[in-house]
Amino acid sequence: MNIEKTYFRPQSIGEAVQLAAGHENDFRYLAGGTDVIVNKFQETETSSCLIDLTGIGEMRQVQTLDHCLSIGALVCLDELKNYPVLAVEFPVLLEAAQAVASPVIRKTATIGGNVLCENRCSFFNQTEWWREAVGYCLKCKGDICIATGGTENCFSKFASDTAIALISLDATISVLEKDAAYVVPLEEIYTGDGIQPRKFNKTTLIKSIEIPLDRGFRSVFKKLRQRETLEFSSLTTVVTTDRQGKIKIVLGGVDPKPVVITGKVGDDPKELIRKAVKKSRIVNNDVYSRQYRKDMITVYLNNSFEALAR
Numbered sequence: 001m002n003i004e005k006t007y008f009r010p011q012s013i014g015e016a017v018q019l020a021a022g023h024e025n026d027f028r029y030l031a032g033g034t035d036v037i038v039n040k041f042q043e044t045e046t047s048s049c050l051i052d053l054t055g056i057g058e059m060r061q062v063q064t065l066d067h068c069l070s071i072g073a074l075v076c077l078d079e080l081k082n083y084p085v086l087a088v089e090f091p092v093l094l095e096a097a098q099a100v101a102s103p104v105i106r107k108t109a110t111i112g113g114n115v116l117c118e119n120r121c122s123f124f125n126q127t128e129w130w131r132e133a134v135g136y137c138l139k140c141k142g143d144i145c146i147a148t149g150g151t152e153n154c155f156s157k158f159a160s161d162t163a164i165a166l167i168s169l170d171a172t173i174s175v176l177e178k179d180a181a182y183v184v185p186l187e188e189i190y191t192g193d194g195i196q197p198r199k200f201n202k203t204t205l206i207k208s209i210e211i212p213l214d215r216g217f218r219s220v221f222k223k224l225r226q227r228e229t230l231e232f233s234s235l236t237t238v239v240t241t242d243r244q245g246k247i248k249i250v251l252g253g254v255d256p257k258p259v260v261i262t263g264k265v266g267d268d269p270k271e272l273i274r275k276a277v278k279k280s281r282i283v284n285n286d287v288y289s290r291q292y293r294k295d296m297i298t299v300y301l302n303n304s305f306e307a308l309a310r
């Protein structure tokens with residue numbers, strides 16, 4: 001097992017990005033550690049340097065800015081419920097956060113870490129011993145995708161629940177790199193490639209997440225999993241409408257990136273649902289079969305449209 005050789009705990013964003021630039025090829029940012037540290041134990045994460053972000057106070061703030069709510073990347077999932085504005089404007093985000101893992105994990109897990117949680121697959125999230133016995137898959141330096149029986153593309157599934165809710169709310173993220181700071185829609189950072197699921201370079205740091213206020217969002221959230229706690233998603237769906245009549249369907253757990261379908265009030269929901277099912281590249285890499293998860297997309301989205309119509 002790889003033992004961390006270096007550990008830093010910067011006190012400012014600038015310091016963190018500088019440290020990252022100095023260790024570019026061999027480090028990981030550490031927030032709550034509920035993904036990184038588990039992956040280290042399973043040896044799917046092998047960086048020898050950890051840059052712990054938890055000393056950076058400015059990344060813990062929740063504040064109202066011009067027409068948006070800004071949530072610092074280090075805000076823990078459990079803390080979100082302490083902000084009444086969320087319950088009023090974005091209850092779906094609270095619901096998604098409460099659907100992550102377990103109460104203890106949510107007290108440590110951050111929202112920034114959640115939107116960057118590593119993609120998952122039943123042939124990847126195993127011990128080194130298990131992966132070696134089965135033959136390594138594409139995501140851990142093997143030649144082929146075992147889940148699909150031999151393709152050369154990785155279909156590890158997108159795992160973050162809050163990202164699905166945030167994308168449905170048109171959230172953007174404020175990011176910093178060594179020589180740049182910019183804002184990007186959250187849905188644009190995901191590649192669709194299961195091996196490298198994000199467009200970020202390794203030093204990119206998420207400072208905060210911004211969600212537009214006063215859009216009159218109404219959402220329905222659903223999550224399929226084996227137990228009502230601890231389990232990662234086998235399928236997460238959110239349907240959100242706004243006051244202007246925009247409809248946004250976002251799916252997680254059924255493709256290497258969030259599946260996004262947009263429409264407007266008056267569109268035939270059945271047609272939007274059909275598009276969502278067609279766009280999802282589901283493979284047999286989960287406890288539930290590919291066909292069952294595919295069928296459940298239609299069930300969940302039908303139920304969501306019915307709930308929104310009531």
Ligand SMILES: Cc1cc2nc3c(=O)[nH]c(=O)nc-3n(C[C@H](O)[C@H](O)[C@H](O)COP(=O)(O)OP(=O)(O)OC[C@H]3O[C@@H](n4cnc5c(N)ncnc54)[C@H](O)[C@@H]3O)c2cc1C
Nearest residue numbers: 029031032033034035036101109110113114117160161206
């Ligand atoms: C048993 C168990 C069940 C789980 N169930 C779920 C679930 O149901 N749904 C779900 O979505 N997740 C689940 N998780 C995964 C994980 O707990 C969450 O995704 C969590 O929110 C990750 O946040 P963290 O702060 O712990 O991230 P970390 O583990 O610290 O980091 C995760 C990734 O984000 C990067 N990172 C963190 N913060 C930043 C930042 N500000 N800027 C740039 N990079 C950053 C890290 O380098 C790393 O790559 C589960 C985990 C466990 C152990």
